[in-house]
Structures are given as structure tokens and as C-alpha cells.
Amino acid sequence: MHRRGFLAAGLATVLVSRRAAAQMKMDNMPGMGGHAGHDMGAAPQGAAALPEGEALPEGEALRELRLLANEANTPGLLKAKLTAEPAIARYAEGIDTPILGYNGMSPGPLIEATEGDRVEITFANRIPDAASTIHWHGMPVPADQDGNPMDPVAAGSERSYSFDLPEGSAGPYWYHPHPHGKTAEQVYRGLAGVFLVKPKADPIPxxxxxxxxxxxxxxxxxxxxxxxxxxxxxxxxxxxxxxxxxxxxxxxxxxxxxxxxxxxxxxxxxxxxxxxxxxxxxxxxxxxxxxxxxxxxxxxxxxxxxxxxxxxxxxxxxxxxxxxxxxxxxxxxxxxxxxxxxxxxxxxxxxxxxxAEPVPPLPEKLRSIAQLDSPTVNRRFVFTETMTMGATDMEMGFLINGAAFDMNRVDIVAKAGEIELWEIVNKADMDHPLHVHGTQFQVVERERDGQVSKAPYLAWKDTVNVARGETVRLLLRQERPGPRMYHCHILEHEQLGMMGIVDVQA
Incomplete structure (x- = not known):
């Protein structure tokens, strides 16, 4: 569906697909007021933005993220606790803001570990009346430790996430919730944090x-x-x-x-x-x-x-x-x-x-990356939007290969250790960043308007932007069996259907 089709219909609003959430009426949604043209730069009706003079302060010294305390005394073991809970932040002088935080803060505490370490983190969900998870974004963890939507942690409950960090896994990962239907809200209300895995020998001075x-x-x-x-x-x-x-x-x-x-x-x-x-x-x-x-x-x-x-x-x-x-x-x-x-x-x-004191130069070589071999499986994923209009409401979905996410449906079956070529075709009206759980991939090339461009450098990625009208080709290999998600990381689009399940079999 082309953008002009939406604009011609006078769309400045959209409803959630019934497959993602209950149908909502336009006159009950904040920011609607029964007309188009809501200004994204302002707060919704009934919730005026901060008045002038109450602006957020600027120029304060950059804060370092607080380090998550390691409760273990054993070398090579990180043992800690993370709690998702309501908290209060002060972004503007004299005004308290209710947020969701990990251990009372947003961003959450910085988790640091070293490749080769064992990680054991107890997660407590203290969000009232809402399930949550912790998804270890980009990290090489087993499927049952991934914090995916099929493994929710109920309000008031706890669970332990345990995994080993393999050699060569150093990287700038992060963590955030992934409960279906609630991810977007829990993230914008404050739940996100950094998980930094460091190498045993770092080439950067x-x-x-x-x-x-x-x-x-x-x-x-x-x-x-x-x-x-x-x-x-x-x-x-x-x-x-x-x-x-x-x-x-x-x-x-x-x-x-x-x-x-x-x-x-x-x-x-x-x-x-x-x-x-x-x-x-x-x-x-x-x-x-x-x-x-x-x-x-x-x-x-x-x-x-x-x-x-x-x-x-x-x-x-x-x-x-x-x-x-x-x-x-x-x-x-x-x-x-x-x-x-x-x-x-x-x-x-x-x-x-x-x-400054003299410092060593940046090394010309940072590490070696093994290029993935020729694929044995080719897959094609097409991103589209869909919209239906009724007499009093509209309904919209964001789709992959014509289907909206269904937690009870496996979309593709893959074999652990097998190299696949994924072709991501964006026929939608906006960019969609694709994230694949459980692995890192290598972007091979991009194609737009008949012009093909190779990736500018070899790199490991878990999220890649696919621009509107663009096709991105990437190579990946899942190593660990179990169900994994692939989805748009515009969290509202994920929630409205742009997500699928790949079942990785041993």
C-alpha cells in the first residue's frame, strides 16, 4: 500500500489489528479529537506538554551508568538480580515522573561481563497487573533463556536467566522486555539497559x-x-x-x-x-x-x-x-x-x-571475522502494511509475507548450523529495522531502484534497517535449537503484527 493511499483517505490515525489487541474506537483514543492532523510534537489532548520555563535542563555533566553489582565471589561468574518495577524520575525541575525502571532506574544498570563468563540473573517482575520478560538483545543465549514472548513472567513472579558467554562473543548488547502486546509501552516507560560483554584481550587502547x-x-x-x-x-x-x-x-x-x-x-x-x-x-x-x-x-x-x-x-x-x-x-x-x-x-x-597525554594509535587490524559460506537455504520476507475501513473505525496491520504474528504459529523451520540467505523486501511506506533473535548475521548487499550496493564492510549484526522500497540480503546461521523471533524493531509495528517465529531444530 502506497503512502498516497493513506493520505488520500485522510489518515492521520490508525487502529490496532484485532489479531494484536482489542478493537479501539477513534473517539476513545487519546490525541484524536475526531479529526486528522495530530501534532506529534505536542502531547495528546488532555495531557498538555510541559509549559515554557519547565524545560528539561541541559548541559549537566554526562552521567555514567550505574554498574549492576555482582553478588558472586567466584571468578568467571556473574550473579545478580534485576527487578522491573514502578519508580519515580525527575526530568524537569520540581516535577516527578512515574516510570518503569530496572532496579529503580532508567536506563537500567549497566551489566558488564567477560566472554567465557557464566551469567545467572534473577528477574523479579513487580509491574502491577502486567507480564514481562527480559530479552537479551543480540546475545548468544539458549532459546529458553531468550526472554521471548512465549515465555512470560507474570506480575509478582520471578525467574532465573542462566547462560554462558562463549569465547568470541564480546559486543555491545542490551536488554529490554519482550511480552507480547506490552513491549512498546514497557520500553517507552523506561525499561531498557546495557549488557556489555568485554573481550579477554581488547585491541582498543x-x-x-x-x-x-x-x-x-x-x-x-x-x-x-x-x-x-x-x-x-x-x-x-x-x-x-x-x-x-x-x-x-x-x-x-x-x-x-x-x-x-x-x-x-x-x-x-x-x-x-x-x-x-x-x-x-x-x-x-x-x-x-x-x-x-x-x-x-x-x-x-x-x-x-x-x-x-x-x-x-x-x-x-x-x-x-x-x-x-x-x-x-x-x-x-x-x-x-x-x-x-x-x-x-x-x-x-x-x-x-x-x-592530552600522547596515546597509542588505533590498530589497523581489530580482529578477524570469518565470512559465512554459500547458503544452502534461500528465504524471502516481504514487509507490507494493510488497512481496512469501516463506517466508524479503521484497522491496520504490519505484515510479513502477508501474515500478522500468531504466537501459536511457526512461520519457518530452520536447521541448526545451516547457512541461510534471507532476502528482506520492504514494500511498505516506511523503513523497518529487522531484528533476528538468537544469532548475529552478515549483511551482503542492498538493492534499490535496480541499483545493487555491497555492504561497505564485513560486520556482525543482529538488527538492520530496511528502507522503504529497498531489498536487503543477509547471511545467517542459527546455532542453538528452539523457537526464535524475527521482527521489526519499531516496537509498535512488532506489536501490530510484523513479527514471526523460526523454529530452529537440532
């Missing part, structure tokens, strides 16, 4: 530091609450009014000039695409979702779709402010109110006139 930047976005009403999602949110994915870094708006970092700083960037938003650049500071990509590249790659700007991660080394070669800011990116938008995403300053690095 320790003098570069290791700075984690977690991007989330926030929408606040005048009373400090987070308004419920609107129809426009369901259609496009929820995009907040403020982009936060480690829970702060435009925090500041001070470094001496000549500094080389390692950054790990996480897009933990529901639906926001971040095309980023550092003003006046050269960037070098050193890693992606699944860890380090083989060799560094210089970049003028980068694109992080929802759930993607990148590792950078940034060189601060002259005194003065250097800002991390957003560039324009049109990922497709249905209806009115496309957010103004260009020119947002996310982080300000104040480079002093004091010179």
Missing part, C-alpha cells in the same frame, strides 16, 4: 576510555506523566519530544584537546531513527551490534535505526565545543506531524586547551 551513550526519547505531559500512545504513535511508532542520553538532555563531557575517546552508541528508542555526526571531530567506526570490525572505517555521519548499536573512536583535535547532533533522515511518515529531527544537539563535548 585503554587510554581511549569507554563511554556508553544510551539514546532514549521522552514525552512528558504538564503534570510530569508520560501520556499514553496515540493512533499516530501506533501507525508510525512512538517518537518522544526529547531525545535523552543516559537519561539526560544534551549532557556535557569535558576532555583535553588531542583526546581520542571510545564511544558505544545504543539506540534504545521505540521508533526514532538517528542520523548523527560530530561537529568538528572526526569519527571512526570500530564496531557494530556484534562487536568489533576487522579494521577501522572513517565516517562523516552514521545512521542508527531503533535497536542498532555502533562503536566509535572520536578524535577531539581542537579546543572548543564539539557537538553530537542529528542530521535529516526521511524514514517515511504516515499522516501529519512528522517530528522535526534535524539539528538536535544530543551531547556537547567541551574540548579544553590543555593538551
Amino acid at each position: 585503554a587510554e581511549y576510555g569507554d563511554t556508553v551513550l544510551v539514546f532514549t526519547d521522552l514525552r512528558l505531559a504538564a503534570d510530569g506523566t508520560m501520556p499514553d500512545s496515540t493512533m499516530v504513535d501506533l501507525m508510525n511508532g512512538r517518537v518522544g519530544d526529547h531525545v535523552l542520553v543516559n537519561g539526560q538532555k544534551n549532557p556535557a563531557l569535558t576532555v583535553p584537546f588531542g583526546t581520542r575517546r571510545r564511544f558505544r552508541l545504543y539506540n534504545a528508542t521505540n521508533a526514532r531513527f538517528l542520523r548523527l555526526s560530530f561537529d568538528g571531530a572526526p569519527m571512526t567506526i570500530i564496531g557494530t551490534d556484534g562487536g568489533l570490525l576487522e579494521a577501522p572505517v572513517a565516517a562523516d555521519d552514521i545512521l542508527l535505526s531503533p535497536a542498532e548499536r555502533l562503536e566509535l573512536v572520536v578524535s577531539f583535535d581542537k579546543p572548543g565545543p564539539a557537538t553530537l547532533y542529528t542530521l535529516d533522515y526521511d524514514r517515511g511518515w504516515m499522516g501529519a506531524g512528522r517530528p522535526a529531527d534535524t539539528g538536535l544537539t544530543l551531547l556537547t563535548v567541551n574540548v579544553s586547551e590543555t593538551p
Whole structure:
């Protein structure tokens, strides 16, 4: 379905598919008011945005994420507890915001482990009246430890997640809930955190530091609450009014000039695409979702779709402010109110006139990546949208190969250890970032308007953006048996049907 079809029908709103949730009437949904053209930059009706003068503070020192305490005294064992629970945050002066947090905070505590470690984490769900899970996004864990929607943890219950981190698994992973029908809300209300698996021997000089930047976005009403999602949110994915870094708006970092700083960037938003650049500071990509590249790659700007991660080394070669800011990116938008995403300053690095101590150069080789062999199975997945209209309401779904997600249906059967070629064809009206559980894959090529382009570098990925009108081809191999999910990581689209199950058999 083409975008002009939606606009011609006057669509600025959309209803959830009956297969995903109960039918909702337009006049009962927040932000509707019986007319089109809801402004995504403002809070829904009945929940006015923060008044002028109550803006979120900027320029505070960048906070480091609090480290999750290891309760074990045994080397090679990480034993800890994570609790999902209601909490209070203060984003604006004097205004309390009810959130959901892990161990009372958002982003959740930073989990650090080393490849080869054993991980045992007890999860307690203290969210009232709602199931949850912890999905270890991108991590090589067994299917029964993956936190997928078929394995919910009921409100008031606990369960233990236990797994081993194999050699070679170092990478910038993260964790978030994955209960079907509730994932989007639990994430935008605060449930997300970083799980950093470090190598036993890191080729990146320790003098570069290791700075984690977690991007989330926030929408606040005048009373400090987070308004419920609107129809426009369901259609496009929820995009907040403020982009936060480690829970702060435009925090500041001070470094001496000549500094080389390692950054790990996480897009933990529901639906926001971040095309980023550092003003006046050269960037070098050193890693992606699944860890380090083989060799560094210089970049003028980068694109992080929802759930993607990148590792950078940034060189601060002259005194003065250097800002991390957003560039324009049109990922497709249905209806009115496309957010103004260009020119947002996310982080300000104040480079002093004091010179840094000399540091070692970035190695020319970071690690070896084995390229996957020729596939024995080819699969094709087509992304589309569907919309039906009644006399008083509308219903919409986001589909893979013409079908909406059904928890009781296995969509494909794969064999553990077998290399597959997946061709992802996006015939929808907006970009869709594909995430595959249980493995990392290699992007081979992209095709758009008859033009084929090879991947610019070999990398391990678990999430890849598929632009509207684009076909992405990737190679993957599932190693661990059991059911795995594949889905769009615009969380509202996943919830409205754009998800499937692959049953990996031994």
C-alpha cells in the first residue's frame, strides 16, 4: 500500500489489528479529537506538554551508568538480580515522573561481563497487573533463556536467566522486555539497559576510555506523566519530544584537546531513527551490534535505526565545543506531524586547551571475522502494511509475507548450523529495522531502484534497517535449537503484527 493511499483517505490515525489487541474506537483514543492532523510534537489532548520555563535542563555533566553489582565471589561468574518495577524520575525541575525502571532506574544498570563468563540473573517482575520478560538483545543465549514472548513472567513472579558467554562473543548488547502486546509501552516507560560483554584481550587502547551513550526519547505531559500512545504513535511508532542520553538532555563531557575517546552508541528508542555526526571531530567506526570490525572505517555521519548499536573512536583535535547532533533522515511518515529531527544537539563535548597525554594509535587490524559460506537455504520476507475501513473505525496491520504474528504459529523451520540467505523486501511506506533473535548475521548487499550496493564492510549484526522500497540480503546461521523471533524493531509495528517465529531444530 502506497503512502498516497493513506493520505488520500485522510489518515492521520490508525487502529490496532484485532489479531494484536482489542478493537479501539477513534473517539476513545487519546490525541484524536475526531479529526486528522495530530501534532506529534505536542502531547495528546488532555495531557498538555510541559509549559515554557519547565524545560528539561541541559548541559549537566554526562552521567555514567550505574554498574549492576555482582553478588558472586567466584571468578568467571556473574550473579545478580534485576527487578522491573514502578519508580519515580525527575526530568524537569520540581516535577516527578512515574516510570518503569530496572532496579529503580532508567536506563537500567549497566551489566558488564567477560566472554567465557557464566551469567545467572534473577528477574523479579513487580509491574502491577502486567507480564514481562527480559530479552537479551543480540546475545548468544539458549532459546529458553531468550526472554521471548512465549515465555512470560507474570506480575509478582520471578525467574532465573542462566547462560554462558562463549569465547568470541564480546559486543555491545542490551536488554529490554519482550511480552507480547506490552513491549512498546514497557520500553517507552523506561525499561531498557546495557549488557556489555568485554573481550579477554581488547585491541582498543585503554587510554581511549569507554563511554556508553544510551539514546532514549521522552514525552512528558504538564503534570510530569508520560501520556499514553496515540493512533499516530501506533501507525508510525512512538517518537518522544526529547531525545535523552543516559537519561539526560544534551549532557556535557569535558576532555583535553588531542583526546581520542571510545564511544558505544545504543539506540534504545521505540521508533526514532538517528542520523548523527560530530561537529568538528572526526569519527571512526570500530564496531557494530556484534562487536568489533576487522579494521577501522572513517565516517562523516552514521545512521542508527531503533535497536542498532555502533562503536566509535572520536578524535577531539581542537579546543572548543564539539557537538553530537542529528542530521535529516526521511524514514517515511504516515499522516501529519512528522517530528522535526534535524539539528538536535544530543551531547556537547567541551574540548579544553590543555593538551592530552600522547596515546597509542588505533590498530589497523581489530580482529578477524570469518565470512559465512554459500547458503544452502534461500528465504524471502516481504514487509507490507494493510488497512481496512469501516463506517466508524479503521484497522491496520504490519505484515510479513502477508501474515500478522500468531504466537501459536511457526512461520519457518530452520536447521541448526545451516547457512541461510534471507532476502528482506520492504514494500511498505516506511523503513523497518529487522531484528533476528538468537544469532548475529552478515549483511551482503542492498538493492534499490535496480541499483545493487555491497555492504561497505564485513560486520556482525543482529538488527538492520530496511528502507522503504529497498531489498536487503543477509547471511545467517542459527546455532542453538528452539523457537526464535524475527521482527521489526519499531516496537509498535512488532506489536501490530510484523513479527514471526523460526523454529530452529537440532
